[in-house]
Amino acid sequence: MTSGTEHMTNDNILKVEHLSMKFGGLMAINDLSFDVRRGDITALIGPNGAGKTTVFNCITGFYKPTMGMLTLTQRSGKQYLLERLPDFEITKQAKVARTFQNIRLFSGLTVLENLLVAQHNALMRASGYTVLGLLGLPAYKRAAKESVEKAAHWLEKADLVDRADDPAGDLPYGAQRRLEIARAMCTEPELLCLDEPAAGLNPRESAALNTLLHSIRGDTGTSILLIEHDMSVVMEISDHIVVLEYGQKISDGTPDHVKNDPKVIAAYLGVEDEELDEAISEVEAVSGGQN
Numbered sequence: 395m396t397s398g399t400e401h402m403t404n405d406n407i408l409k410v411e412h413l414s415m416k417f418g419g420l421m422a423i424n425d426l427s428f429d430v431r432r433g434d435i436t437a438l439i440g441p442n443g444a445g446k447t448t449v450f451n452c453i454t455g456f457y458k459p460t461m462g463m464l465t466l467t468q469r470s471g472k473q474y475l476l477e478r479l480p481d482f483e484i485t486k487q488a489k490v491a492r493t494f495q496n497i498r499l500f501s502g503l504t505v506l507e508n509l510l511v512a513q514h515n516a517l518m519r520a521s522g523y524t525v526l527g528l529l530g531l532p533a534y535k536r537a538a539k540e541s542v543e544k545a546a547h548w549l550e551k552a553d554l555v556d557r558a559d560d561p562a563g564d565l566p567y568g569a570q571r572r573l574e575i576a577r578a579m580c581t582e583p584e585l586l587c588l589d590e591p592a593a594g595l596n597p598r599e600s601a602a603l604n605t606l607l608h609s610i611r612g613d614t615g616t617s618i619l620l621i622e623h624d625m626s627v628v629m630e631i632s633d634h635i636v637v638l639e640y641g642q643k644i645s646d647g648t649p650d651h652v653k654n655d656p657k658v659i660a661a662y663l664g665v666e667d668e669e670l671d672e673a674i675s676e677v678e679a680v681s682g683g684q685n
């Protein structure tokens with residue numbers, strides 16, 4: 395199999411197999427394997443330093459893994475080995491979009507302009523890369539109309555219509571997060587990778603984020619892979635959770651499975667194996683007390 399060959403569609407959009415990433419003497423990711431099912435919201439969680447961002451950086455081409463295979467299968471069945479592609483091809487061809495822990499918008503451009511700039515590549519292709527194309531080609535006019543329509547669609551989905559003409563930098567934090575996601579959606583990704591989308595959001599903004607993510611999954615079928623520390627967000631929106639600790643997978647399954655997994659409880663409470671029973675009883679006592 396090589397990058398970009400045609401294959402049968404399967405249920406997994408992404409297969410991570412035996413991924414390892416070494417920084418000097420530090421094994422940040424150690425023989426990690428997991429699947430991201432098509433159309434699911436999959437969360438990658440784990441304590442600080444577990445290796446979540448490193449996995450994202452390998453998937454999006456920012457790091458080249460020391461070992462392992464990252465196979466992305468598009469809806470058409472076309473497959474890409476991400477570890478072999480430069481990052482711009484991962485975005486452009488494999489159609490993986492990403493947001494970052496720190497918001498990266500064009501803060502001086504308006505909200506609408508941010509959504510249009512995201513579609514620059516498609517517009518330039520339609521122009522034939524010539525001035526005449528820009529001025530006269532029907533293909534360009536059609537593409538320009540479509541890009542405005544797409545921007546309007548995502549403005550509405552992200553609940554930003556009222557702020558369309560404001561500079562992106564003037565938006566409240568939660569609205570900037572939704573704009574980043576809307577901008578990524580304008581590139582029509584097959585896999586959307588979100589790095590801590592709920593970080594710093596208040597409960598109302600978190601709820602608006604959940605609505606946006608559910609509508610992305612429901613309306614477009616785009617698969618979402620996210621890193622998130624906020625457990626209430628993770629448990630509410632995820633179909634599937636993969637838990638890392640010290641670069642290795644310690645649990646993998648539904649939110650219910652993961653939240654009751656003793657290994658996960660221990661990792662989050664920071665206890666040794668022999669103290670596990672005690673820790674589990676403590677957690678049960680606390681959750682019992684809240685019900």
Ligand SMILES: Nc1ncnc2c1ncn2[C@@H]1O[C@H](COP(=O)(O)OP(=O)(O)OP(=O)(O)O)[C@@H](O)[C@H]1O
Binds near residue numbers: 422441444446
């Ligand atoms: N470029 C790098 N060079 C050296 N070490 C790195 C590099 N990037 C990450 N690491 C190390 O790899 C380990 C995993 O880091 P990573 O940022 O992936 O964890 P994380 O789970 O995303 O943590 P957090 O939740 O705090 O963001 C850490 O020990 C980190 O110090």
